[in-house]
Each structure stands twice: as structure tokens, then as C-alpha cells.
Amino acid sequence: MLAGLYPRAGRLVKYDEVEHLGERLNAKTSRFAVRRRTLAGKGAVVTGGGRGIGAAVAEALAAEGAAVVLTARTGKEIEWVAEGLELEGRPAHAVVCDVTDPESVSAMALRAQELLGGVDILVNNAGIAESAPFLKVSLEQWESVIRVNATGALLVTQAFLPEMLARQWGRIVNVASVAGLEGARYVTAYTASKHALLGMARCLARELAGTGVTVNSVCPGYVDTLMTGKNIEWIALKTNRDVEEIRATIKTLQPGDRLITTDEVAHAVMTFMPDAAASLQGGELVVWGGGVRRPEEKPGDSPETEGEPEDAPDAGRAPEGGAD
Numbered sequence: 001m002l003a004g005l006y007p008r009a010g011r012l013v014k015y016d017e018v019e020h021l022g023e024r025l026n027a028k029t030s031r032f033a034v035r036r037r038t039l040a041g042k043g044a045v046v047t048g049g050g051r052g053i054g055a056a057v058a059e060a061l062a063a064e065g066a067a068v069v070l071t072a073r074t075g076k077e078i079e080w081v082a083e084g085l086e087l088e089g090r091p092a093h094a095v096v097c098d099v100t101d102p103e104s105v106s107a108m109a110l111r112a113q114e115l116l117g118g119v120d121i122l123v124n125n126a127g128i129a130e131s132a133p134f135l136k137v138s139l140e141q142w143e144s145v146i147r148v149n150a151t152g153a154l155l156v157t158q159a160f161l162p163e164m165l166a167r168q169w170g171r172i173v174n175v176a177s178v179a180g181l182e183g184a185r186y187v188t189a190y191t192a193s194k195h196a197l198l199g200m201a202r203c204l205a206r207e208l209a210g211t212g213v214t215v216n217s218v219c220p221g222y223v224d225t226l227m228t229g230k231n232i233e234w235i236a237l238k239t240n241r242d243v244e245e246i247r248a249t250i251k252t253l254q255p256g257d258r259l260i261t262t263d264e265v266a267h268a269v270m271t272f273m274p275d276a277a278a279s280l281q282g283g284e285l286v287v288w289g290g291g292v293r294r295p296e297e298k299p300g301d302s303p304e305t306e307g308e309p310e311d312a313p314d315a316g317r318a319p320e321g322g323a324d
């Protein structure tokens, strides 16, 4: 049936072509009005693209016509996402990279440029979450979280920025967190790393003014991903509470009583992509469904400490490390 749409093509039609045709048929104002894919011809790199928010961002970029390179340490996950996009007729590639390793980043940047013919868009999404009461933050934990969440974004941005500047067009978006905007208990390293990420973007934005390249950040609350799921399990283990009970508590700490979806974060990232977004520079877009703390909550309340003594030992980690 699909082949019948393009009888002369003698091949299966691609998803894009069907969608394109659908848009034409549905156009109300003009029979031939076609929505132009805003990122057609652009190359995009998404770090941490193998699952969760990164995978959703890659899908959103590809849906707007960008060719995408997904990176992460786990080859199987990024390959799976890339294959899914390829099956829909969207160009996508998987390149393994550890964002904390300068050599790995250089090799990935070279390969991405070869595969895409140029990188116009970078989404710094790779991240990890750890937590501990302040006095129990080990040097190892501090350094590993800062290294992935902040240093990794610095290295990857430095790898792609010169090319964007040469082309006089570029979009860099960091996936930070509401933890980058305020403090919470037990999430010192994570919160510091996200503050660093936002600080880096604000400084870079000053340097980028007038270049055609922009840098911005999104700051989600708790998102329904593996990171959140793992942390819920961790809290359950540490506090002897039921996983579902903790999940329910987290939801009540969220405006709207639900977790944010990965698609909602991806949608926020896409806000910074159009040419018309050229003046969005050095900004933060909060994705938190309202994000106003309820009057009955004390600042810094987090589900894992609810009902726990103030000095609860290693009570657990805040989901994603402090979005509450």
C-alpha cells in the first residue's frame, strides 16, 4: 500500500515522504502548503543519547530533519536509538564516547564531523546523579559528578564550537536541572555540577554575542527516566520504604503531581533551535510544570528525608540528585 503511493519509485517509501504527503493533503490554506523541516541539512550531536532525555531529544531533532550523532559510553544503547531513527528514514549514527576523557571526545568529534559533514547543533545532556549528606561527600564522588556533568560539557563544547563559529551558525543546549537554580539537602556534588554548567553557559553566552551561535540551558524537575527510577530504588533500599510509595511522594513534590516526560524536555530543547531564536542567548528554560514550591513544604524537603531524623545517615540520594 505504501509503495502504491509512489508507484514509480519501485521501493518502500520513507516515513518522511509519507509525512510530507500527509502534510500536503491536510493543508487547509493551500493545497500545496508544506511545512518545511526547520533543521533540514543540519548536523546534531547529542551526548548521553542512548536513553531517557537524550534519546527523546535526538528523536525531536531528527523529526525536524537534522542528521544526528548519538554518543554515550554504552554502545548498545546508542546503536539501538540510532537504528530506530534509521528505520524511520532519519539519518542517525552511534559513536561511543566518554565525555570525561579528552581523547575520547576528540575522536568522537572527528567522527561526528565525518559522518555529518558538519556539526551545527550540540546538546550537552550526558549526566550522572549521586548524593550524600554534605559531610559524607567523598572526593571521588565530588570529582566524578563534576567531571561528567560540568567538565564533560566543557570538553564537548570546545570540540565543536570552532566549527560553529566558522559557519556563523550554531545551537548549543545544556540539559541542566532545577538543581542548577537552587540548593537541596544531600545533593551537594550534583547541585554544584549543575550550577557550574549554568555558569559556564552564561559566560560563554557573553563571548558568543553577535556570532550566530547561541548557548542556552533547560532546567527540568524530576523526569521519568532510568536515572530517576534508579534513585527511587536507592532511596527505597536506604530507607526501607516501598518503591511505589517513594515514587508517589516524589510526584506530590512535583507541580501537577506527576513526573515530567522526556518529550516535554525535548520540546523545551527544540525551542532554542529555530533561526528566530537567535536572541535567546545565555538563558535557562525551566521545565517543571509550574515549579512553585507549595506553602506547606519547607525549602529543601526531599522525599527520601521525609520523616527521617535530620542527621539521617546516608538517607539516600534525591531522585536525579536534587530536582525537588
Ligand code: NDP
Binding pocket: 047, 048, 049, 050, 051, 052, 053, 054, 071, 072, 073, 074, 075, 077, 097, 098, 099, 100, 125, 126, 127, 128, 129, 148, 152, 175, 176, 177, 178, 219, 220, 221, 222, 223, 224, 225, 226, 227, 228, 319, 320, 323
Ligand atoms: P539517564 O541516566 O537515563 O541517561 C544519562 C545518559 O548519560 C546515558 O545515555 C548515559 O550513558 C550518559 N552518560 C553518563 N555518563 C557519561 C559519560 N561519562 N560519557 C558519556 N555519556 C555519559 O539520565 P536522564 O535521561 O534522566 O538524564 C539526562 C540529563 O538530564 C542528565 O544530565 C541529568 O542530570 C539531567 N536531568 C535529569 C533529570 C531527571 O529527573 N531524570 C532532571 C533534571 C535534569 P552511558 O552510561 O552509557 O554513558
